[in-house]
Amino acid sequence: DQQVKQNSPSLSVQEGRISILNCDYTNSMFDYFLWYKKYPAEGPTFLISISSIKDKNEDGRFTVFLNKSAKHLSLHIVPSQPGDSAVYFCAASAGNTPLVFGKGTRLSVIA
Amino acid sequence: GAGVSQSPSNKVTEKGKDVELRCDPISGHTALYWYRQSLGQGLEFLIYFQGNSAPDKSGLPSDRFSAERTGGSVSTLTIQRTQQEDSAVYLCASSLVGAGRAGATQYFGPGTRLTVL
Helix, strand or coil, X not given: CCCEECCCCEEEEECCCXXXXXXXXXXXXXXXXXXXXXXXXXXXXXXXXXXXXXXXXEECCEEEXXXXXCCEEEEEECCCCHHHCEEEEEEEECCCCCCEECCCEEEEEEC | CCCCEEECCEXXXXXXXXXXXXXXXXXXXXXXXXXXXXXCCCEEEEEEEECCCCCECCCCCCCCEEEEEHHHCXXXXXXXCCCXXXXXXXXXXXXXXXXXXXXXXXXXXXXXXXXXX
16 A cells, blocks of 8 residues: 555656646655655655645745645646756655655656 | 765676675765665665664565665665566665654665666
8 A cells, every 4th residue: 555646657847837746645644755856877866855844845946835634745846947857756754764755756847 | 975875786687596785875874774666666665774773674575685784884785586576776875863853864876776587
């Protein structure tokens, strides 16, 4: 049973527009959420995180929103750039436990 | 500074052979994690080392899989009697502190692509 779900395997966005990547989770004990970006043949790279005590965290072009009642989080990238094209993984943890990852969403930013 | 390194980058082996995958974490990081990513799947947690505590082996898929971490630094993941379903990218990550704590952001190595023929 997947505890972290990324229901869109892929997403295409035009350069300059907003990219919205979504993630749903089932475990109400999750209290820390992260987004990782992965380029081909490289390991995932940490992008941004959010604690369950917040509903928004912003870092430059990247903003993560958390809706605890809906068990949903999203990553907004604006404006999107071709270099943002990668696979994005949502991850979550509950207390002192390792991260649980979603299957990823492949983002393609078209110039 | 140096990131997490893994070796080999690629490994092709025959079914039934044993393989060893190596991970060098970032110096000073107390926590080390192994994951694997099969084709079309997300990252599957395998094992987690934190300081001198007993490792969390809850993600190991079978007793053919084992891992050790020597001297609190380098880790080796061993797969005995490899099967074709073991083919995946094996990723190692390290963090400054243990999971669930501030500063526990995990930094990943480039992975080892294992192909079992």
